[in-house]
Amino acid sequence: xxxxxxxxxxxxxxxxxxxxxLTILGIVIGxxxxxxxxxxxxxxxxxVQADIQKLGSNLLQVFRxxxxxxxxxxxxxxxxxxxxxxxxxxxxxxGVRTATPTIGTGTxxxxxxSNWATQVQGTDDQxxxxxxxxxxxxxxxxxxxxxxxxxxxxxxxxxxxELFGSExxxxxxxxxxKLSCQVIGTLSSKxxxxxxxxxxxxxxxxxxTIQRRVVGNSDVSSIxxxxxxxxxxxxxxxDIESLMRERRKIRPGADPDFNVRDLKEISSAMxxxxxxxxxxxxxxxxxxxxxxxxxxxxxxxxxxxxxxxEIGTRLAVGAMARDVLxxxxxxxxxxxxxxxxxGIALGLTAGALATHAFNVPFVLNVGIVxxxxxxxxxxxxxxxYFPARRAAQLDPIxxxxxx
Amino acid sequence: xxxxxxxxxxLSQVTKIxxxxxxxxxxxxxxxxxxxxxxxxxxMGPSGSGKSTCxxxxxxxxxxxxxxxxxxxxxxxxxxxxxxxxLRRNYLGFVFQGFNLLSRTTxxxxxxxxLVYRHVPKEERHxxxxxxxxxxxxxxxxxxVPSQLSGGQQQRVAIARAIVTQPxxxxxxxxxxxLDTATSVEIMKLLTSLNEQRGITIAMVTHEPDIxxxxxxxxxxRDGHIExxxxxxxxxxx
Numbered sequence: 001x002x003x004x005x006x007x008x009x010x011x012x013x014x015x016x017x018x019x020x021x022l023t024i025l026g027i028v029i030g031x032x033x034x035x036x037x038x039x040x041x042x043x044x045x046x047x048v049q050a051d052i053q054k055l056g057s058n059l060l061q062v063f064r065x066x067x068x069x070x071x072x073x074x075x076x077x078x079x080x081x082x083x084x085x086x087x088x089x090x091x092x093x094x095g096v097r098t099a100t101p102t103i104g105t106g107t108x109x110x111x112x113x114s115n116w117a118t119q120v121q122g123t124d125d126q127x128x129x130x131x132x133x134x135x136x137x138x139x140x141x142x143x144x145x146x147x148x149x150x151x152x153x154x155x156x157x158x159x160x161x162e163l164f165g166s167e168x169x170x171x172x173x174x175x176x177x178k179l180s181c182q183v184i185g186t187l188s189s190k191x192x193x194x195x196x197x198x199x200x201x202x203x204x205x206x207x208x209t210i211q212r213r214v215v216g217n218s219d220v221s222s223i224x225x226x227x228x229x230x231x232x233x234x235x236x237x238x239d240i241e242s243l244m245r246e247r248r249k250i251r252p253g254a255d256p257d258f259n260v261r262d263l264k265e266i267s268s269a270m271x272x273x274x275x276x277x278x279x280x281x282x283x284x285x286x287x288x289x290x291x292x293x294x295x296x297x298x299x300x301x302x303x304x305x306x307x308x309x310e311i312g313t314r315l316a317v318g319a320m321a322r323d324v325l326x327x328x329x330x331x332x333x334x335x336x337x338x339x340x341x342x343g344i345a346l347g348l349t350a351g352a353l354a355t356h357a358f359n360v361p362f363v364l365n366v367g368i369v370x371x372x373x374x375x376x377x378x379x380x381x382x383x384x385y386f387p388a389r390r391a392a393q394l395d396p397i398x399x400x401x402x403x
Numbered sequence: 404x405x406x407x408x409x410x411x412x413x414l415s416q417v418t419k420i421x422x423x424x425x426x427x428x429x430x431x432x433x434x435x436x437x438x439x440x441x442x443x444x445x446x447m448g449p450s451g452s453g454k455s456t457c458x459x460x461x462x463x464x465x466x467x468x469x470x471x472x473x474x475x476x477x478x479x480x481x482x483x484x485x486x487x488x489x490l491r492r493n494y495l496g497f498v499f500q501g502f503n504l505l506s507r508t509t510x511x512x513x514x515x516x517x518l519v520y521r522h523v524p525k526e527e528r529h530x531x532x533x534x535x536x537x538x539x540x541x542x543x544x545x546x547x548v549p550s551q552l553s554g555g556q557q558q559r560v561a562i563a564r565a566i567v568t569q570p571x572x573x574x575x576x577x578x579x580x581x582l583d584t585a586t587s588v589e590i591m592k593l594l595t596s597l598n599e600q601r602g603i604t605i606a607m608v609t610h611e612p613d614i615x616x617x618x619x620x621x622x623x624x625r626d627g628h629i630e631x632x633x634x635x636x637x638x639x640x641x
Contacts, residue, residue, distance in 0.1 A: 007519060015507045313503040316464065317517040317564065318492025320485050396464045400499065 005326040012331055016303075020335055023299040026292025027339030027379065028346065031372045033285035035347025036354065038368045041278025043351075043360035045271055050361075051192070052267035058097075058227040059130065059263045060237055062089075062244065078257035080219035083207070085247060089223060093239045095231035100126040101207050101220040109203055111163040111174040118159050119202045120176050122210030128154075128187070130226040138170050138185025141206050149208030151181035157189035157200035176203060179213050233262045282368075286375075292339065293379035300332055300387035311391050312399025325392035332384020333377055340376030344369055409476040411572055411604050412438040412461060417470035417480075419456050430456040432627035433470065438606060440571075443598040443637070445615035446608045448624030455576070457624065458608050462495060462574045463487040475571065492520055496565030496603075500577035502557040504549045504564075510536060511545040514563045521568065535563040539593060555586035562593060566603065573597070575607040579614050591617040595637065 013020045062085075064078040081101070089099045100123050107120040121127075125141045128134065138154065145152050153174070160169055169183045190199040211218050227236040240260045250256050304311070311324055348364070355362040419431040431453045438444055448454040459465035460472060463479060464487075472480040479490060491497075496517075504513045514532040523531065536545060539559040549557050558578060565573050575594065579587035595617055597603045607618065615621050616638045623630040 011508065011512065015505075309501075309503060310505055313499075313505070314516070314520075315488065316462075316491060316497045316499075316503075318488055318520045318568075320488040322485075323520060397459050400464075400503070 005323065005330045006334075008327045009330040009334055012327070013334060019299065019303070020338075023296055024292075024335050024339030024342070026295035027289065027336050027376050028292075028343040030285065030289030030292040031340050031343025031376055032347040032350065033288055034282050034372050035344055035368065036350040037281035037285050038278060038365055039348065039351025039363065040354050040358065040360070041274060041281060042363040042365050043355040043358070045274045045278065046363050047360040048270045048274055049267065052263060052270070058229065058231075058233055059132075060225040060227065060233060060240065061261045061263070062223040062225065062240060062258060063261065064221065064258050079248070080221060081223055081258075082218065082220055085244070086220060086223055088243060088247060089225060089240060092243060093236060095227050095236040095239060097226045097228045098126045098129055099223055099225045100124050100130045101223055102127070103207065103210055103215065103219065103221045104202075105210070105214060107176045107203070107214075109159055109163060109174055109176055111169075111172065114163045116159060116162040118156075120153075120210060120214070121202050121204050122207040122214075123204060124207055127204060127224070130224045132226075133190060134188050136186045136188040138183070140185065146206045146208065149206055149212050151179060151209060151213075152184045152206065153181045154185040154187060154204040155183055156187050156202040156204070158198055159201060159203055160186050174203075176205070177214070179209070181205060181209070233264055237262050289372075289375060289379065292376075293336070293383040296332055296336060296380060297383035297387060300328065300384055301390070304328065304387050304391045307391075308394060308399050308402040311394050312396050312402065315394070315396035316400060321392040324394075325388045328388035328391045329381065329384050332388065333380035336376045336380025336384070337373070340373045343376070344372060347372075410437040410439045411442075411475060412436065412606070413471075413473040413476075414457075414461075414467075415471050417457075417460065417467045417472060419453070419460065419465070420468045429627055431460075431467070434627075434629060436622065436629065436632075438572075438604065440604055441598070441602050442620060443595070443605045443618045444607065444620045444622060445618040445635075446606060446622050446624065447610060447612075447615050448630070449610070452624035453627040454608055454624040458574060458576060458606065461572075461606060462497060463490050492517065493568070494571040496568065496570035496573040498558070498561050498565050498573065498575040498578045500580035502549070502554075502561045502581070504557055504560055506550065507548055509546050509548055510541060510552070510560045510563075513549070513560055514567050516564060517568050531567055532563070535567040536560070538566065538597075539563045553586075554582050555589055558582065558586075558590055559593065562590075562597075566597060566601070570603070572604045572606060575605060577609055578607060579609070579611070587614065 062081070064080060083101060086099050086101045089096055103122040104119050107118060109116045109118050124146055128140060135154070136157070140154075141152065144150070153176070155163070155169055163169070163174060164172070169186060172183050173180055174183060187200070187204070192198060207220070225236070225240065227233050237260045241256065244258055244260075245256055248257065314324060352362050414434050414436040417431055417434045418429070421428040421430060434457060436457075446454045446458060456465070460467050463474070463482070466482070467480050470480070471478060474490065474494070479487070482490065505516070511529070511532050514535050515528050518528045518531060533545065536542060539562050541556060541559050541563065544552065544556065549560070552560065578594070579590050582590060591614060594605055594607070598605050609615050616635065619635055619637055620633070621635050622632045
């Protein structure tokens with residue numbers, strides 16, 4: 001019985017190519033939109049995760065002040081960290097692989113005729129290890145350079161490109177404002193962060209160099225901590241918090257004047273955000289899929305009226321009500337499924353082009369492809385049933401008389 | 404006239420009433436009619452005489468309000484819509500005034516339609532449909548769609564569709580109503596030969612005496628009654 005209904009339905013679709021094409025257009029657009037949106041969204045999510053990964057693995061940051069929500073005022077009021085804090089974190093917490101102090105300030109980097117506004121970052125030899133950031137050339141700071149606050153620096157890829165172009169910077173002297181320092185190494189390129197910052201736009205100098213010759217104190221503005229592999233960052237975060245509360249003499253129950261941020265938290269927050277956006281976009285697109293379903297119902301109803309005499313003829317030559325019902329239902333489902341397949345093909349193509357244009361990875365979500373296909377077939381059944389039932393309930397005599 | 408033990412069609416005191424109360428219309432007021440296998444009957448009468456209602460009941464498209472209708476000895480008056488559909492599928496063929504072919508569908512596919520509902524396999528379906536088209540003189544037109552065929556040819560396709568299932572009875576409702584005289588004669592010749600050569604029982608509604616003259620028996624309706632039921636000497640070549 002199914003075989004027959006399929007033959008008849010396919011003949012009917014072939015008989016009316018233009019009408020069939022117009023009927024499925026809504027579904028094509030709906031499914032295409034859903035697939036495109038989800039593909040772009042998944043690509044963005046993957047990109048964010050990769051970006052967070054680039055910041056370094058198992059990375060925690062200790063800041064002054066009260067975190068994201070805290071006003072600038074409270075951050076200024078909070079006392080800075082010192083090198084002792086860094087040593088304490090390194091030595092007293094077992095889950096910590098290593099920690100590195102940082103202090104950053106804006107500066108003008110000058111070499112010959114080239115001039116580039118950038119960030120200078122004061123830190124120690126653990127920085128590249130904590131950030132999981134290999135050198136491209138040259139060497140790390142030596143023990144004595146760190147102790148002495150020597151005038152040496154390591155260039156980020158952007159600064160290197162802007163100041164030196166294709167010239168080899170190793171051994172050259174650049175000026176950072178009034179400080180003249182020798183380039184001893186260059187960092188490999190890390191690209192943009194998940195926040196859209198160019199991470200390669202910096203110059204790294206020994207902590208003591210910046211403390212003595214630029215800012216004129218011995219403060220450390222933040223501490224970067226790398227947890228050991230296999231140790232939960234939540235545990236390390238809690239340990240650092242209690243250690244720092246103790247060192248900074250904060251009474252139990254009082255709000256701390258610092259905060260420890262786990263980059264994984266930021267990562268999951270950002271992933272969450274893109275997920276929500278993806279869902280939202282897909283939901284909007286799904287509405288158009290529903291509209292496509294209404295379109296199918298519309299055309300099928302018109303088609304039932306238009307084909308009343310034909311239905312009468314079918315009933316006269318021996319079609320049962322359920323043969324007619326099945327034929328119209330299969331017509332609707334076949335149309336919707338065709339629409340779904342074309343929509344999936346279009347959506348994946350558009351998604352591939354868009355992800356390429358936005359420079360995010362193309363992620364094929366098989367689940368959503370199957371879901372869209374199933375949904376469009378379901379739309380065919382739901383919106384095809386009413387017209388099909390109407391066709392099946394026609395009285396043969398009335399139908400044959402219909403003009 | 405040879406008379407078989409059970410008539411193909413046997414109506415006794417069949418009535419048909421439409422509507423209720425004041426608006427009640429008594430379309431048939433007690434019809435007795437027997438049609439035996441191999442007969443070629445014309446049903447005539449003015450509009451409103453009940454002939455179409457009677458034909459709808461005979462063709463199992465409608466059910467009588469009262470009385471009994473036996474088809475091949477089996478009471479069919481109270482059958483469900485699905486049972487009547489099966490009866491039409493397996494025993495009856497229909498030819499309509501307006502041909503009722505599926506547009507944009509080839510002659511072959513049109514003729515195959517009843518076989519599709521009979522679940523006949525594809526190869527056999529093609530073979531039977533080709534043979535039926537050959538019988539009505541349309542060999543070589545299998546792939547033509549109705550808009551490429553003349554009125555007479557379209558009616559031939561419709562007749563092929565009606566006989567492809569080897570029906571017990573062929574019901575023809577004004578089969579020449581949309582055709583000119585010359586074409587009407589061709590169609591009547593075809594029906595006559597199907598009746599005489601293949602022995603198909605034919606019941607035909609018409610209001611044209613010329614057309615009714617081709618048959619062997621003429622039943623006249625008036626006001627829901629059978630007014631007359633006479634044997635007829637069929638006309639031959641015109």
